[in-house]
Amino acid sequence: MKSLSIIASLALLISSVVAQEGATVPVTTSAPSTYTCDPNTCKIENNCLCASTSAPGGLSPADTPQFVTVTYDDSIQEALMATALGMVNVTNPNGCPGHGTWFVSMQYTDFSLVQQWYAAGNEVADHTFSHVGTPSAEEISSVKEMLNAYAGIPYSKIQGFRAPFLNYTKDTLGLVSQQGFKYDSTASAVTDDMYWPYTLDNGLANDCWTGICAAGQVKLPGLWEIPMYSVLDKANVPQLMDVYLAGTPADTTQWSQAAFDKHYNGNRQPFGIYVHPTHLTTYPGGVDDPKEKFNAVIDFIKSLAAKPDVWFVTNQQLLEYMKKPVKASELGSQTYMQCQQPVIAQDICNGLDDDHNGVIDNGLINSCNFGTTSMKTCFNCPATAPSLSNPVPASAAQNGTAGYRNRIGDNCDTTWWDPIGNKCLCTTADCEVKSVAVPKSETPSTTNSTSVTPGDAVKDNGAAQIAGVSTAVMAALFVGLSQLL
Numbered sequence: 001m002k003s004l005s006i007i008a009s010l011a012l013l014i015s016s017v018v019a020q021e022g023a024t025v026p027v028t029t030s031a032p033s034t035y036t037c038d039p040n041t042c043k044i045e046n047n048c049l050c051a052s053t054s055a056p057g058g059l060s061p062a063d064t065p066q067f068v069t070v071t072y073d074d075s076i077q078e079a080l081m082a083t084a085l086g087m088v089n090v091t092n093p094n095g096c097p098g099h100g101t102w103f104v105s106m107q108y109t110d111f112s113l114v115q116q117w118y119a120a121g122n123e124v125a126d127h128t129f130s131h132v133g134t135p136s137a138e139e140i141s142s143v144k145e146m147l148n149a150y151a152g153i154p155y156s157k158i159q160g161f162r163a164p165f166l167n168y169t170k171d172t173l174g175l176v177s178q179q180g181f182k183y184d185s186t187a188s189a190v191t192d193d194m195y196w197p198y199t200l201d202n203g204l205a206n207d208c209w210t211g212i213c214a215a216g217q218v219k220l221p222g223l224w225e226i227p228m229y230s231v232l233d234k235a236n237v238p239q240l241m242d243v244y245l246a247g248t249p250a251d252t253t254q255w256s257q258a259a260f261d262k263h264y265n266g267n268r269q270p271f272g273i274y275v276h277p278t279h280l281t282t283y284p285g286g287v288d289d290p291k292e293k294f295n296a297v298i299d300f301i302k303s304l305a306a307k308p309d310v311w312f313v314t315n316q317q318l319l320e321y322m323k324k325p326v327k328a329s330e331l332g333s334q335t336y337m338q339c340q341q342p343v344i345a346q347d348i349c350n351g352l353d354d355d356h357n358g359v360i361d362n363g364l365i366n367s368c369n370f371g372t373t374s375m376k377t378c379f380n381c382p383a384t385a386p387s388l389s390n391p392v393p394a395s396a397a398q399n400g401t402a403g404y405r406n407r408i409g410d411n412c413d414t415t416w417w418d419p420i421g422n423k424c425l426c427t428t429a430d431c432e433v434k435s436v437a438v439p440k441s442e443t444p445s446t447t448n449s450t451s452v453t454p455g456d457a458v459k460d461n462g463a464a465q466i467a468g469v470s471t472a473v474m475a476a477l478f479v480g481l482s483q484l485l
Helices: 002-021 078-087 111-119 137-151 170-178 249-264 291-305 315-323
Strands: 066-073 101-104 123-126 198-200 220-225 271-275 310-312 340-342 366-369 374-377 433-435
Touching: 066 078, 066 291, 066 315, 078 111, 078 271, 078 291, 101 111, 111 123, 111 137, 111 374, 123 137, 123 315, 137 170, 137 374, 170 220, 249 271, 249 291, 271 291, 291 310
Parallel strands: 066 101, 066 271, 066 310, 101 123
Antiparallel strands: 198 220, 340 433, 366 374
16 A cells, blocks of 8 residues: 555656646546445535436436536637637537636736637636646635636636646635635546546545545535546556647547547546647747647547537536436537527627627727736726736726726626626516527538648637637737746
C-alpha cells in the first residue's frame, strides 16, 4: 500500500507539472473503500443522488441518451471562441444546436464574447480570477462578480466550477459549496469509478488517489460532482485534458473512439471532451500549426453527432436530466433542451444580432483600456482595471449620463436585458420567441471529413450561433497565452 501511495503522489506531481506545460493530464484512481450511500434515504427529490455506474431513473442503456459534454478552460478571446464554436457546430436529434461549457478565468477575457457565448445557448462557469492552484474565496467569488457586471450573466446562471490545474482540495470544494455553486467538475473518472453525476452528500466516490475520499473528508449536501471521464491511450495510461496532444491525430482518435464506445455500449455514462482551445487555434507567430489535430477532433465530433441518440449538451443541461431522467425518445421535448431566441426589433446589447444586420450588438460594445491591459464589454467600462481585491471598480460612466449601462439582476436573463433602457423586455411567459431548431433533413452532412483552419469562424447550421465572430480572427493578437494552461 505504501508503494501505491508513492505512485499516487508522483502521479499528482506529474499531472500538475504537465498541466502547467499545456500537455495532456494523465490521471489515476482507486475505488473508494469508504464511500457508502443509501439510495433509500438519498433521493433526487431532496437534491441527493448516490454515485452509480447505472443509468439514472432505472432506465435501460438502450433507452438512455448518450450525452457528450465539450468543455473549455481559461480565458475567452476571439480566435479561441471561434475554435470552441467549431467544436459544437453540430445538431442534436431534435434539431437544436449542440452546446458547450466554458470554465472562464478573468485575465485576458473579452466579456462581450462571454455574453455572446452565453446568448447562443452555451454555459459560462467559474475557473477563478487568476488561475491559481489553491484559490482563495476571493479568487472564486470575483469571477461571479465580473461575469455579472461585464458579461451580463445573471448570478443564478453561473452554477459550475472547475479548479485550475484540476487541483481540487477539501478546502476548495468547501468554498464552492459555501458560495452557492450547483456543481464542481474537476474529479476524474477512469474505469471502475466511471460514475454518472452524483451529489457529495456522502462524499466523493471517484478520483480517490487525492486522499479526500476518506470517511468524513468531503460531505457537501446538494453539491453535484460531474466527473471528467478519461481516455486510455495504447499503454492504458489515462489521459484527460487535451487528449489530442498525447499522440498522432490517428492515435488519439482511435483512443477517443474506444473510450466513447465503452460508454455508448455500456451504461451510457456521459462522454467528455475537455480542451484548452489555445492548443487547437492557429494564431500569428505560432510555432506549431494545430490544423491537423483540430480537423481530427472535428471529424471525431461529427462522427459522434451522426448517431441518432447522441446529444451535445452543457453541464447544466446534463444536471437537469439527472434530476428527472427520461427516455432518449422523450429528451428533445424537454424544456431545457429547446432552442429559442427572443424576437426583438433592435440591438439592445444582449449578445445577439437582434436587427439581423450580420453584426452582434452593433455599435454598442465598449473597449476599456487601462494602459497595460484592456477588455471589451457591452456594459460600463470600469474607471480602473479590475483586480482580485476590487473585481468591479466604480464605473467610468456616471449613472444618468448618456450611454450608461445598468447591471443585470436575477429577475431577467441576458438576452432580454436592455442595459441602456434599464429594463427587462421579458417579464411574462408569453414573450415572443423564435425557434432556431433545424429539421435533421436540412442540416449539413455530419459524416463527411472536414478541413477547417483552426480559429476561423465556422458557419452555423441554422442556429446563428456565431454571426458576430469575425472571419478575420487570425489577425487578432494573442496576449498572455501562457496563463491559459
